[in-house]
Amino acid sequence: MFIYSLKASTLKFIAVVIISIGLLITLISIIPTGADSVQAASRNRGGDRINFRNIRTNQDRIEFLAQFGWEVNPEAIEVAEVVIPRNFDAVYTKYNELQRAQSLNLERYRNRTIRRYTYQVIGYPGYDGIVLANILVYRDRVIGGDICSAQLGGFMHGFDKNNRLIS
Numbered sequence: 001m002f003i004y005s006l007k008a009s010t011l012k013f014i015a016v017v018i019i020s021i022g023l024l025i026t027l028i029s030i031i032p033t034g035a036d037s038v039q040a041a042s043r044n045r046g047g048d049r050i051n052f053r054n055i056r057t058n059q060d061r062i063e064f065l066a067q068f069g070w071e072v073n074p075e076a077i078e079v080a081e082v083v084i085p086r087n088f089d090a091v092y093t094k095y096n097e098l099q100r101a102q103s104l105n106l107e108r109y110r111n112r113t114i115r116r117y118t119y120q121v122i123g124y125p126g127y128d129g130i131v132l133a134n135i136l137v138y139r140d141r142v143i144g145g146d147i148c149s150a151q152l153g154g155f156m157h158g159f160d161k162n163n164r165l166i167s
Helices: 008-030 059-068 090-101
Strands: 077-085 111-121 129-140 141-151
Touching: 008 129, 059 111, 059 129
Parallel strands: none
Antiparallel strands: 077 111, 111 129, 129 141
């Protein structure tokens, strides 16, 4: 026969450990996962979180833009591989400010090759010229992008229709 006795301090220790593990699991499940789904300035019409992950196919990219209310032609105008430079010049610094305003950041992708998908936006409100949607993707995750006019001296802003940042 085997008999094991526990002191009150041992029971308290075990209870504290179990409660700590429970709190840790609860916190992990509550804390958002950063750019995977961003709520900040980027909300779709229903107020749901925007999904930036698992963007693998053309349909995924079209649905990603639709989360912001954009309708685009179904085929990309251009697909290009782009290297994010190691050192940002003034243009990249300004462009990254736009990305940061929509809770994205290109700094951690410096010196990496990414894909840029460009689509033509259909029916941009209050503008008759050509409007493009650029999506920057790295390992099936949207890491940046913009909505811009194709004309010189036009406009550029983030994915959110109401978040016009650069004119």
